[in-house]
Amino acid sequence: MSLNLGNWQLDTVNGGMFRLDGGVMFGVVPQQIWKHVAIPDSKNRIQCANHCVLARDGSHTVLVDTGYGGKYALLDRKFYDMEPGEPLLEGLAQLGVLPEAVDCVVFSHLHFDHVGGSMRQDAAKRLSLTFPNAQHVVGRIEWENASSCLPELVTAYSSQEVISLRELTRLRLVEDGEEIVPGLAARLTGGHTEGHLSFMFRSNGQTACYPGDICPSTYHLRRMWHLSYDVLPLETRRNKPRLLAEAADDGWWMLWNHDPTAVVSRVNRDEKREFVAVDSSKTL
Numbered sequence: 001m002s003l004n005l006g007n008w009q010l011d012t013v014n015g016g017m018f019r020l021d022g023g024v025m026f027g028v029v030p031q032q033i034w035k036h037v038a039i040p041d042s043k044n045r046i047q048c049a050n051h052c053v054l055a056r057d058g059s060h061t062v063l064v065d066t067g068y069g070g071k072y073a074l075l076d077r078k079f080y081d082m083e084p085g086e087p088l089l090e091g092l093a094q095l096g097v098l099p100e101a102v103d104c105v106v107f108s109h110l111h112f113d114h115v116g117g118s119m120r121q122d123a124a125k126r127l128s129l130t131f132p133n134a135q136h137v138v139g140r141i142e143w144e145n146a147s148s149c150l151p152e153l154v155t156a157y158s159s160q161e162v163i164s165l166r167e168l169t170r171l172r173l174v175e176d177g178e179e180i181v182p183g184l185a186a187r188l189t190g191g192h193t194e195g196h197l198s199f200m201f202r203s204n205g206q207t208a209c210y211p212g213d214i215c216p217s218t219y220h221l222r223r224m225w226h227l228s229y230d231v232l233p234l235e236t237r238r239n240k241p242r243l244l245a246e247a248a249d250d251g252w253w254m255l256w257n258h259d260p261t262a263v264v265s266r267v268n269r270d271e272k273r274e275f276v277a278v279d280s281s282k283t284l
């Protein structure tokens, strides 16, 4: 079942389930607290979804983030408990969408679980674009940081992917507030990475927001529950509640990318827990 938002038909596509360390997922929140909402496995990992968004309006077929793809080595796959094959392409096929039909790929940021599915690898380890006809869109600040080779960011990005993206496609770099296609705008939220973008779908007075990793799941609705990966934690603690307050006040749909229990919710303000998810759905 799709979410129909005016002219937009929004679907989520599985970019590959995986597991991340629970401590990394919840930053300064002690395990004694988070283990009651997200149950860790024997390696202290928790289940993470990877919901990419397919948005169609009759003129454009847009994919938001691409999951981790099918080219990671067995060791990485085991470490993160990644799904085999190419789940994103399987999910798109189930929706009747060929890779060639996607005309715009937008990235919230360029970490492996968001950019990996944008490229495929053949037996000779040559890379090619998964979506050969698509314009590829990245936030300007994100691109500058990812391609900077700064030593403090070296573990955050795969240089192979960043270099290949530059070589394989002419990237469109966007700024805060820029309209990517009519009815879809980028919003610079920072926090998780300095150039991290959320995306706003708007049509007929309705809004759906893909917050990306500034609020990757309903577990992260509270200010202090954020990822240890965040390079600017104070910015996350500042900007996330602002985004959620707007979502609550204006009745936005929120599309969670890493939530294993919900793909879409609205949010309400809550005295004790700051924000809570309502009207959640596990499928879309």
Ligand SMILES: [Zn+2]
Pocket (backbone or CB within 6 Å): 111, 113, 114, 213, 258
């Ligand atoms: Zn992520």
